Structures are given as C-alpha cells and as structure tokens.
Amino acid sequence: MGTIVQIKNVDKKFTIDGEQKEILNGIDFNVQEGEFVSIVGSSGCGKSTLLKIIAGLEDATGGEILIHGKPVNGPAPECKMAFQEARLLPWRNVYKNIGFGLGKDVPKSERDELIKKYIDMVGLKGFENALPKQLSGGMQQRVAIARALISNPNILLLDEPFGALDALTRINMQREILKIWKQENKTMILVTHDIEEAVYLSNKVVILSERPGRIKKILNIDLAYPKVRGSGDFAYYTKEIYKEFFADNEQEVEYAI
Ligand SMILES: Nc1ncnc2c1ncn2[C@@H]1O[C@H](COP(=O)(O)OP(=O)(O)OP(=O)(O)O)[C@@H](O)[C@H]1O
Ligand SMILES: [Mg+2]
Structure with a gap:
C-alpha cells in the first residue's frame, strides 16, 4: 500500500x-x-x-x-467528486443523471445493467423516470452519489x-x-x-x-x-x-x- x-x-x-x-x-x-x-x-x-x-x-x-x-x-x-450540493442536470431523469457518470466507452450492452445496479444500491428503484425537482433533497444526494460511484474512479x-x-x-x-x-x-x-x-x-x-x-x-x-x-x-x-x-x-x- x-x-x-x-x-x-x-x-x-x-x-x-x-x-x-x-x-x-x-x-x-x-x-x-x-x-x-x-x-x-x-x-x-x-x-x-x-x-x-x-x-x-x-x-x-x-x-x-x-x-x-x-x-x-x-x-x-x-478523482471523482460528489459535491455538497447534488449538481444534477435538471432536465434529465434519475436514470440519465446516473448514466451521465459512465464514460462514453462503456458499451451500450453494459450500461443498462450498471445503471440499474447503482439505482438499486442507493434505494431509488421506481424513481428511474423522476426529474430532480420531483425528488427530495436526500434522494437527489443519493443520485449524485450513484453518479460518482458508477464512474468507478x-x-x-x-x-x-x-x-x-x-x-x-x-x-x-x-x-x-x-x-x-x-x-x-x-x-x-x-x-x-x-x-x-x-x-x-x-x-x-x-x-x-x-x-x-x-x-x-x-x-x-x-x-x-x-x-x-x-x-x-x-x-x-x-x-x-x-x-x-x-x-x-x-x-x-x-x-x-
Ligand atoms: N469561490 C469562492 N470565492 C470566494 N470565497 C469562497 C469561494 N468558495 C469558498 N469561499 C469561502 O471560503 C470559505 C470556506 O468555504 P468552504 O465551502 O470550503 O467551507 P466548508 O468548510 O466546506 O463549509 P461547510 O461545512 O459549511 O460546507 C468560506 O468562508 C467561503 O465563503
Ligand atoms: Mg462544505
């Protein structure tokens, strides 16, 4: 180490x-x-x-x-940073905001599974299509955490x-x-x-x-x-x-x- x-x-x-x-x-x-x-x-x-x-x-x-x-x-x-304020893209839903954390070179076939895995991990199953304004502060924070984690830094x-x-x-x-x-x-x-x-x-x-x-x-x-x-x-x-x-x-x- x-x-x-x-x-x-x-x-x-x-x-x-x-x-x-x-x-x-x-x-x-x-x-x-x-x-x-x-x-x-x-x-x-x-x-x-x-x-x-x-x-x-x-x-x-x-x-x-x-x-x-x-x-x-x-x-x-x-490095990947999850900011104090969630900094989500307001016009994108939960699924797309989290997907945004994935690099472009992750093949399409793997993207969906990965995004779902992280949505599940942060307890947002069922909110895939919700926009940030439709989420509570804590839920927005969880989207931001998933977006940082999914990029695997x-x-x-x-x-x-x-x-x-x-x-x-x-x-x-x-x-x-x-x-x-x-x-x-x-x-x-x-x-x-x-x-x-x-x-x-x-x-x-x-x-x-x-x-x-x-x-x-x-x-x-x-x-x-x-x-x-x-x-x-x-x-x-x-x-x-x-x-x-x-x-x-x-x-x-x-x-x-
Ligand atoms: N871009 C900036 N321009 C000018 N001052 C700034 C800027 N960013 C932070 N500051 C100032 O620097 C100080 C430290 O800010 P910072 O956000 O790092 O504090 P913090 O320890 O994270 O506080 P908190 O626990 O409230 O989040 C504050 O006084 C703030 O006003
Ligand atoms: Mg701070």
Whole structure:
C-alpha cells in the first residue's frame, strides 16, 4: 500500500469584497492507497475548498497536490467528486443523471445493467423516470452519489454526501460506501460534520481548525471493521475528536457525547 495523494503545504486565499481572505493554511498530509480518510471541521473552515483543490477543480494559492507522485494541474482523472450540493442536470431523469457518470466507452450492452445496479444500491428503484425537482433533497444526494460511484474512479471525494439523509438511510448508505470501499479497493476522502460518522467510516480523521483551516490533529482510528458504534473504543475516538473542538474542556466534551 503506497501513498496515492500527497497534500503538500497547501494554502488558499480567496478575494471576498476586494479583500484577500485566508481560507486554508499549511495543509499537509498524505493519503495511502485504499485508505478511508475523513476531514472534519466547523462550517466555513475550508473543507469543500480542500476537496476541490485535491480534485484539481480549484487552484491552491501555495503548496501542491501530487497524485501518484505527479502534480495535479487541472481536473484529476483519478478523482471523482460528489459535491455538497447534488449538481444534477435538471432536465434529465434519475436514470440519465446516473448514466451521465459512465464514460462514453462503456458499451451500450453494459450500461443498462450498471445503471440499474447503482439505482438499486442507493434505494431509488421506481424513481428511474423522476426529474430532480420531483425528488427530495436526500434522494437527489443519493443520485449524485450513484453518479460518482458508477464512474468507478480510484479516488472518491465525498463532500458531506449523507448530510440530507434521515438517520436510517444514512446508516444504510454508510454501509454501502464501506462495502464498495472494501470490495473495489478504493481510496476515499470524505468531508463530514458528523464526528461519529468519521469514526465509523475511516482509518484516519483529519481535524481542521476554524477559518483559516489548519490541521489541528490527525487521528488514526485503530478499530477493526465493521465498527461497533456502542463500544467503549468507539466512544474513546469520538471523545478524542470532540476534545479538539472544545479545547480539552472536559465538561463541554461530556455534554457533547
Ligand atoms: N469561490 C469562492 N470565492 C470566494 N470565497 C469562497 C469561494 N468558495 C469558498 N469561499 C469561502 O471560503 C470559505 C470556506 O468555504 P468552504 O465551502 O470550503 O467551507 P466548508 O468548510 O466546506 O463549509 P461547510 O461545512 O459549511 O460546507 C468560506 O468562508 C467561503 O465563503
Ligand atoms: Mg462544505
């Protein structure tokens, strides 16, 4: 298992209202092939921006991204990103939106079976012909996840993909993502607000500070899969992350858990 993504001292500034604002500062970590990494941090700390920089959809102001040792300059073909907002094509139905994720060179005979497989996986059987506006926010999110998964990239970048889902669907989707990750040996980089979700899914959690996002801590989650949410070890890691958010204030950490 080698290093697949190197995030080297990445800085990002945006000009907002004519003023340069520092968004990310000195972000530096590696992702190993087949690793599941989560990025957590408060709203506005630059998580989505960081994912876009990794995917080559946004330029860094300083530092660089390497994938398989090569600098990323422009959209990285190894990566597929499921955006925070579903970004579906409004005039295309569920079937076609998901099919859009398939490359042109996938033969027609295989397309239909693949699309149906992913529609089923995200629980949208029966909605093949629905347009995005006829779907709930969570259903749209599931279409976006299926569209990213079907393209079978080496590296999947998921930006709060389960944010709009109810608790039960969320748990099912988390299981599906883990299944795909294991079976197809993908590298996953996930942004989430949900600390339990980060512990449940990942090998490694990168905790960012408030804006400008800096790395506060990188926590390796040494738990075997499938992880047991109610276990003491699970609670230990959750607590370790909350400690970073509440500056080690025991009382606040106890309230949070
Ligand atoms: N294209 C842009 N132009 C100017 N400012 C931007 C742009 N994109 C993001 N920002 C700013 O950068 C900061 C970080 O945004 P980003 O979307 O990365 O945050 P985030 O951590 O993903 O937040 P959330 O958890 O709410 O999704 C915000 O202050 C935002 O206003
Ligand atoms: Mg975001």
